[in-house]
Amino acid sequence: MARYSINNRMAGSQQAITTTLKSQTEITAATATLCRGWLVEIAVGAEGTPNATDCNIVYDVARATTLGTGTAATPNPVGPDVASRSVGTVNHTVEPTVTGGAAFVGSLWSRSLNQRAAQQWFANPGSEIIWPATNLAGLVSRALSPTTTQTVLVDFRYDDL
């Protein structure tokens, strides 16, 4: 098993968040290299100039079953220097199909933070968020804000076979 890192600064143009959930970083299984994946770390935070009105940004991670339209990003190996078997897509312009849709019904990880705050989460072994070895199944991170339209950075670290 090897560890990889992917974030939405690795490819394409970061998309400004809006009042509805906007996908930032997605990692999915692919038929050609089918395997499960284990999400072990999440780091989120705003990147742009803070809004003059103090406000919050809501982040979530949910299950996705399609890629949507975004920029392909090759995950960086953190452990052994072998290519990831999972597919990375970042900075979506068309949202993927997400379990629970545009609501937070399907959120596996969610948090509302002040626009100037950042968060990191680490899973202990056995407590990772797992995605199945099914074509196009994976996890997607999304963000919204009722006030600010800046860009955010979402970084995933995950294991796959």
Place this chain on the structure above:
Amino acid sequence: MFLKPGGYTIITDPDLGTVEEDSFTCKHCNRVTFVPARCDPVELGGRCTCCDALICKHCVGKPCDHIERKLERWEAAGRLFEAMRGE
């Protein structure tokens, strides 16, 4: 805080300073629940009497459906779909 937490989170906030919390991952739905210090355990979820794992408040009171069984079902459905598409 947990004796054996399933995870750990750090929030860096200019107003609040650094906030640290443990977390656990529901073994039924895979949701992550953050555990603030001195919170009421009833608010967090419970323990499944079947698989003896920590579960989130959304899964409390529902039949045991371990995430491993769910993953196997999803993967079987995916394999069936791929086989049908290939015919």
